[in-house]
Amino acid sequence: MTLKPLALLLSLLLLPALGQAADKGVYGLNEYAQLTDIDLQVAAKLDTGAKTASLSARDIKRFKRDGETWVRFYLAIDDAHAHPIERPLARISKIKRRAGDYDPDEEKTYTARPVIELKVCMGKALRTIEVNLTDRSAFQYPLLIGSEALKRFDALVDPSLKYAAGKPGCAVADDSSEKQPVS
Template sequence: MARRAEMLQVGWRELVDLPELGLAGIPAKIDTGARTSSLHAHEVEDFQRDGERFVRFAVDWGGTRHFCEAIHVDVRGITSSNGDRQTRFVIKTPLRIGNLTFRAEISLADRSQMQFPMLIGRTALRRRMVVDSGYSWLQSPGNADMGPGRR
């Protein structure tokens, strides 16, 4: 287990990459109140390839629709921020924040009404990062122009 002084320090929002999905620079809210990370996805469908379960989905990013495929890990009941219980597909894929890359479980959800297309939950943060909620973009250099200052 990493000591706190050795953990990556992140702000309450960061730009993240999902390299195996071909997605980079995704604005993500860091949310210690949420257990599971989630990504805005639509046109979600599961299928089989060579006896293995996959999920195919679309992500609209940078004015372009990206079609992604990932190994389907699970289908779970997840309680959304408004208290509704939803059934969601869960994938496991590498997630990069700053210079740290690790495999994370991510639920696929309709986040069209949310400010951020991605949310990083506490399971992904655990023993890897500490959150300084007074700052933004600490691991996203050059992105202070993405909002009102770095706070």
């Protein structure tokens, strides 16, 4: 009979966590993402095992503009993206190489990738996230959204779902509801 009070106590301890989960948006393994800065909608893979977000890009070059470092690149999504995109460089990300990618001549266990900030809309949520640039043309999804970006979306990912948030429907002109970047 002492089991019932213990079960009740455990249930009461879990209630705050359930309330926090109710405030989060549920997303599927794959979602449509509107890259509002680029005016492009792509299919994205949500990956809680990856830390950063990655966008498929090619011919990535750094350059200086007004004393600041910028990045010029082309989307590596399809042939329709023949014009270059230019964005300020946010930082350089060090991505761990897999064992098969390790080059002993380079003696580096990581790949350095440029990172830019992009406004991304999934469902009704518009957030500014950091995205590293790399050629993902060999992958099915041109955009991978990792755990840092998923935190910005207050996302709960249900891998049994696909496109749970529906088509992006953010009010791009009014992003005052957007959360401020986490420092």
